[in-house]
Amino acid sequence: MTGKTKIAAKTFLKKGKLFQSIKGMADILPIDQDYWRSFWQTAFKVSSRHGFYFIETPILEPASLFEASIGATTDIVEKQMYVFKTPGGDRVALRPEGTAGVMRSYLQHRLSYFSLPLKVFYLGPMFRHEKPQAGRYRQFHQLGFEIIGDNSAFYDAEIILASLDFFRALGLNDLILKINSLGCRVCRLAFRQELKNYFSAYKKELCPDCRRRLGRNPLRILDCQEPSCRTLKSGSPNILDYLCQNCNNHFKAVLELIEDNGIKYELDPHLVRGLDYYNRTVFEFVSSGLSFSLGGGGRYDYLAEIIGHRLVPAVGISLGLERIVEALKIKNISPIKRKRPLVFFAAISEEAKKKSLGLMEKLRAADIPVVEALGRNSLKSQMKAADKVKSSLVLILGQKEIFEGSIIIKDLRTGAQENILLDKLVEEIKKRLS
Ligand code: HAM
Numbered sequence: 064m065t066g067k068t069k070i071a072a073k074t075f076l077k078k079g080k081l082f083q084s085i086k087g088m089a090d091i092l093p094i095d096q097d098y099w100r101s102f103w104q105t106a107f108k109v110s111s112r113h114g115f116y117f118i119e120t121p122i123l124e125p126a127s128l129f130e131a132s133i134g135a136t137t138d139i140v141e142k143q144m145y146v147f148k149t150p151g152g153d154r155v156a157l158r159p160e161g162t163a164g165v166m167r168s169y170l171q172h173r174l175s176y177f178s179l180p181l182k183v184f185y186l187g188p189m190f191r192h193e194k195p196q197a198g199r200y201r202q203f204h205q206l207g208f209e210i211i212g213d214n215s216a217f218y219d220a221e222i223i224l225a226s227l228d229f230f231r232a233l234g235l236n237d238l239i240l241k242i243n244s245l246g247c248r249v250c251r252l253a254f255r256q257e258l259k260n261y262f263s264a265y266k267k268e269l270c271p272d273c274r275r276r277l278g279r280n281p282l283r284i285l286d287c288q289e290p291s292c293r294t295l296k297s298g299s300p301n302i303l304d305y306l307c308q309n310c311n312n313h314f315k316a317v318l319e320l321i322e323d324n325g326i327k328y329e330l331d332p333h334l335v336r337g338l339d340y341y342n343r344t345v346f347e348f349v350s351s352g353l354s355f356s357l358g359g360g361g362r363y364d365y366l367a368e369i370i371g372h373r374l375v376p377a378v379g380i381s382l383g384l385e386r387i388v389e390a391l392k393i394k395n396i397s398p399i400k401r402k403r404p405l406v407f408f409a410a411i412s413e414e415a416k417k418k419s420l421g422l423m424e425k426l427r428a429a430d431i432p433v434v435e436a437l438g439r440n441s442l443k444s445q446m447k448a449a450d451k452v453k454s455s456l457v458l459i460l461g462q463k464e465i466f467e468g469s470i471i472i473k474d475l476r477t478g479a480q481e482n483i484l485l486d487k488l489v490e491e492i493k494k495r496l497s
Contacts, residue, residue, distance in 0.1 A: 087199075101398040102387070118184070120168050122190075126156040138337060139160070145190050224326075241349060243332055282335050356386075363377050412465075
């Protein structure tokens, strides 16, 4: 801390205020640890079932990577990115999403060498300067699945199946898949023109952003949440009427594959998503009773080319983990519980405290979770702590026990108490916990 920041912090505290987290950026608290534990565990389980490898890219990337890939006229690039200059003068951005960084990494490290195609997943924080509200934060976490290097409809379906595998493993079974196709560069041109013609007739009713976007990127209007633009959207041309033969065949193949696997879906011809790098299939998962989507993605065959390389077909999805926590809470679905620390270790002399660390290590080496409150001196206050963490067994070590080479086991479930030899500690605890 520099002298100046020290003074600033002191003045702040003198005013009687405690530091608060930045608006829209929440702490993940211990009370929610079971949710996050199950996200990590389930992400690895589902990924290994489907053959995805873990990848982690930096939180900071060149700002131009996102500007080029997400699109200059998207809300993310126009309004939501945290962009700043580093002391060395580089323009960088906190990543607003994970796909661009993963593709950058794929090209940089020539990961095509390993790909048949390459299947990767990531889990980490993303940053968007949005208006905070339920389900919308400025720092949030995404679990992403990306498949890079294949244009087959099979992989569009595989991304959807892997996501559903994750949702189901968490107990979320009522998801609705909304799906659409955005066509390719060629067939989208005709649709764009039709859309432009349609919205030009209502220019005055469009919000200022959409009026501005009408010339450059009329597809963005379909993603606008302003009530006036949403009303106009309902009468707009349907992209599915403009798909070329190849895009039509691809979309039909995706729908057939998901139908064959018993996945219910809703066609949504106005679904364009908030990022410009998509082509062909786009999709989102929504759930009844929630006003926000739990995940979204699609095909992005042109992204590699946009960021300066050849065409590399790819498809992926990201799931919003804070939103999934909210969904699980609303639907009263419990996450996977951690192993509770069933054994509490209490020590009632300085010498006993010294010995306790080694004994707890022995238990932990046998995979028995143990907790303690060795900063407290009296047995009474240590027993209170044992009660607070809802332990089943308490081990009590005092001078007498050290002398005898024994320890007291108190079973809080029955109130029974007995002395056992320290040599038999692990064996006796296992017997009582089984
Ligand atoms: P996205 O639709 O921008 O797509 O975000 C994906 C998911 O992240 C959303 O469905 C939502 O659950 C969550 N999310 C987005 N913004 C917020 C926010 N402000 N607060 C909380 N949760 C949020 C992408 O990010 C693409 N990279 C998805 C993708 C992967 N496409 C291909 N591969």
